[in-house]
Amino acid sequence: MEAVAKDISVATDAFGGNKIEATNVQVYYGDAHAIKDVSVKISERSVTSFIGPSGCGKSTFLRCINRMNDTIDGCRVDGTITLDNEDIYDKRVDPVQLRARVGMVFQKPNPFPKSIYDNVAYGPRIHGMVRGKDETDELVQSSLKRAGLWEEVKDRLLEPGTGLSGGQQQRLCIARAIATRPEVLLMDEPCSALDPIATAIIEELIDELRENFTICIVTHSMQQAARVSQKTAFFHLGKLIEEGPTEEIFTNPRDKKTQDYITGRIG
Amino acid sequence: MSADAATTISLLKPDSRTRRRNAAEARFRSYGIAAIVISVFALVFLLSSVLTNGLSAFTQTFLVMDVTLDAAVLDKSGNRDIEEMKKVTTIGYGTFLQKAVIAELEAKGISTEGVSAAEVGGLLSKEASGQLRDKVLADPGLLGKTIRFETYATGRVDGYFKGRVTMESAALDKNTSPEQLELADRMRAAGLLTVSFNPGFLFGPDASELRPESAGLGIAILGSAYMMILVLVMALPIGVAASIYLEEFAARNRFTDIIEVNIANLAAVPSIVFGILGLALFINFVGLPQSTPVVGALVLTLMTLPTIIIATRASLKSVPPSIREAALGVGASKMQTVFHHVLPLAMPGILTGTIIGMAQALGETAPLLLIGMVAFVRDYPAAPPEGFFDPAAALPVQVYNWTQRADPAFVERASGAIIVLLVFLLIMNIIAIVLRRRFERRW
Numbered sequence: 001m002e003a004v005a006k007d008i009s010v011a012t013d014a015f016g017g018n019k020i021e022a023t024n025v026q027v028y029y030g031d032a033h034a035i036k037d038v039s040v041k042i043s044e045r046s047v048t049s050f051i052g053p054s055g056c057g058k059s060t061f062l063r064c065i066n067r068m069n070d071t072i073d074g075c076r077v078d079g080t081i082t083l084d085n086e087d088i089y090d091k092r093v094d095p096v097q098l099r100a101r102v103g104m105v106f107q108k109p110n111p112f113p114k115s116i117y118d119n120v121a122y123g124p125r126i127h128g129m130v131r132g133k134d135e136t137d138e139l140v141q142s143s144l145k146r147a148g149l150w151e152e153v154k155d156r157l158l159e160p161g162t163g164l165s166g167g168q169q170q171r172l173c174i175a176r177a178i179a180t181r182p183e184v185l186l187m188d189e190p191c192s193a194l195d196p197i198a199t200a201i202i203e204e205l206i207d208e209l210r211e212n213f214t215i216c217i218v219t220h221s222m223q224q225a226a227r228v229s230q231k232t233a234f235f236h237l238g239k240l241i242e243e244g245p246t247e248e249i250f251t252n253p254r255d256k257k258t259q260d261y262i263t264g265r266i267g
Numbered sequence: 268m269s270a271d272a273a274t275t276i277s278l279l280k281p282d283s284r285t286r287r288r289n290a291a292e293a294r295f296r297s298y299g300i301a302a303i304v305i306s307v308f309a310l311v312f313l314l315s316s317v318l319t320n321g322l323s324a325f326t327q328t329f330l331v332m333d334v335t336l337d338a339a340v341l342d343k344s345g346n347r348d349i350e351e352m353k354k355v356t357t358i359g360y361g362t363f364l365q366k367a368v369i370a371e372l373e374a375k376g377i378s379t380e381g382v383s384a385a386e387v388g389g390l391l392s393k394e395a396s397g398q399l400r401d402k403v404l405a406d407p408g409l410l411g412k413t414i415r416f417e418t419y420a421t422g423r424v425d426g427y428f429k430g431r432v433t434m435e436s437a438a439l440d441k442n443t444s445p446e447q448l449e450l451a452d453r454m455r456a457a458g459l460l461t462v463s464f465n466p467g468f469l470f471g472p473d474a475s476e477l478r479p480e481s482a483g484l485g486i487a488i489l490g491s492a493y494m495m496i497l498v499l500v501m502a503l504p505i506g507v508a509a510s511i512y513l514e515e516f517a518a519r520n521r522f523t524d525i526i527e528v529n530i531a532n533l534a535a536v537p538s539i540v541f542g543i544l545g546l547a548l549f550i551n552f553v554g555l556p557q558s559t560p561v562v563g564a565l566v567l568t569l570m571t572l573p574t575i576i577i578a579t580r581a582s583l584k585s586v587p588p589s590i591r592e593a594a595l596g597v598g599a600s601k602m603q604t605v606f607h608h609v610l611p612l613a614m615p616g617i618l619t620g621t622i623i624g625m626a627q628a629l630g631e632t633a634p635l636l637l638i639g640m641v642a643f644v645r646d647y648p649a650a651p652p653e654g655f656f657d658p659a660a661a662l663p664v665q666v667y668n669w670t671q672r673a674d675p676a677f678v679e680r681a682s683g684a685i686i687v688l689l690v691f692l693l694i695m696n697i698i699a700i701v702l703r704r705r706f707e708r709r710w
Contacts (some may be wrong), residue, residue: 068592126603
């Protein structure tokens with residue numbers, strides 16, 4: 001075990017500093033032990049994908065990173081997760097502030113039933129990041145541009161966000177998430193409700209966003225993990241089985257379960 | 268070979284199982300259609316009976332004539348002093364009017380054969396002398412002039428023109444004689460009596476047992492309107508706040524479970540129980556005045572709250588969790604999530620629930636009887652907010668009141684009041700639908 005741990009830390013060093021470090025994280029839903037002793041390091045300005053069969057806890061773990069699990073009754077998180085060496089589960093941390101720094105994109109596109117403009121402007125407004133209309137306009141424009149949606153919607157910013165196609169909605173959600181200028185972006189199966197073309201656009205986008213954000217993505221598609229991520233973590237039954245550079249996980253997995261999963265024997 | 272053929276099932280011939288299933292489906296459809304037919308029939312019957320009985324309440328027989336206000340009779344001292352003039356009572360004005368009618372009949376050449384002078388005066392409403400007296404006292408300058416005076420004919424004459432009173436029933440009635448009705452016919456032909464729309468029914472105050480023709484709904488409508496305003500102002504914020512707390516903020520534990528069960532039970536408590544509560548709490552304990560809209564509204568608020576809370580919680584629950592996650596995900600606080608995103612989406616449901624609750628409250632009678640709103644009120648309540656503390660009536664109680672009275676003219680008026688009540692309910696439902704549409708269209 002020790003040897004494995006050493007290997008991992010060596011591997012992460014190849015990607016610059018660690019943005020997020022999780023140590024011995026346990027998550028309980030009432031009596032159910034959903035995440036068992038997960039320790040993982042997520043490096044800055046790179047894409048880390050979490051893969052594993054359904055119900056393995058990868059989404060649950062992702063939601064620990066911005067404390068979205070706080071909103072679920074009976075959910076308890078033990079262990080520490082640090083963001084820039086600060087424990088996000090410290091009593092003094094306000095999850096609202098944390099979530100401005102750790103944005104999230106969900107499985108199903110969930111734009112607010114408001115205009116495209118208001119969708120993007122909402123986060124910055126409630127955090128007081130923008131003053132006046134000019135600043136807001138600028139931020140909305142730059143966020144939509146970075147999400148690759150600007151050209152498609154610039155003429156209809158005041159139309160409802162829910163009127164866009166699925167892929168556009170998901171990019172709108174990404175624009176909304178990056179509008180608060182987060183450092184980390186969590187993506188929970190962002191392409192599972194999209195067609196292959198929309199998926200390809202989002203994957204390209206993720207690759208671009210990597211320059212500015214630390215991205216964690218949960219995905220069911222191993223091809224997607226291989227395409228977009230630099231690091232991959234494999235979860236099984238609430239445990240972190242293996243993590244490391246994506247190439248290594250896919251070409252030369254150390255654990256038999258990982259191998260079985262990526263070759264399609266379990267899952 | 269033959270066994271094989273038997274097992275081959277033809278699609279063209281339904282097997283017995285399919286036939287049974289289809290028969291069951293057809294049976295179920297016919298039950299449904301029968302239920303719809305019965306309810307439509309009941310509705311049509313209800314509406315047609317209310318309309319046939321009640322529409323005539325909106326018209327009334329009026330007597331129009333020129334009256335010369337003789338100063339020698341109505342102001343004996345001759346100095347136009349109000350206090351002196353008040354000494355002429357409504358009885359004095361009654362005899363004066365009686366003479367005026369007879370004079371008018373003579374002038375028009377209408378024969379009063381077989382009808383005594385008192386009986387001619389009896390064609391007028393008992394309200395008439397009071398009306399004239401009020402008019403003169405309000406403007407003593409009218410004395411000595413000839414004015415056009417319009418007043419109600421008595422309820423029997425009105426009933427005769429509307430078909431409620433016949434010559435046969437008049438012969439048995441010691442208040443009316445067939446000769447009087449014949450005279451009324453002649454007066455109508457001469458244009459003295461006219462049947463026309465009666466604003467007094469909608470805007471006038473209630474009247475005593477003996478003068479159904481002048482009984483109106485004004486105070487009842489005003490009282491009901493005051494109560495609805497207060498119910499809206501009290502029940503909506505309390506109900507919505509309670510629902511938001513229970514649905515979005517409160518932890519699920521035994522305590523909130525108990526509250527939840529209690530709210531569901533309160534919705535089923537008979538309304539008269541709320542009336543007793545209101546009597547004990549608001550009148551006897553707090554000491555608020557009886558028969559007032561404020562007490563009625565407090566009782567109706569208690570009654571309406573469970574409906575509003577249940578409807579609001581249901582519509583909050585129906586807001587997709589993805590919207591909450593989206594808001595929390597960009598760093599909105601719990602309260603921002605609720606007020607910026609969840610509440611606007613739940614608004615149509617909340618408004619519908621509120622208006623349904625208020626419509627129930629508008630038609631509620633029993634609790635209002637217990638807090639004294641059954642009292643006979645002649646004076647209009649003042650404008651709000653003082654008016655909330657003045658005695659008033661309420662529409663459903665007015666209906667109940669009128670059905671208790673002996674004169675059949677009140678049956679007509681009760682049906683008329685029901686029509687007014689139904690119109691108000693219809694308006695509230697239309698408002699609910701319009702608000703619903705408007706809020707839904709925004710997304």
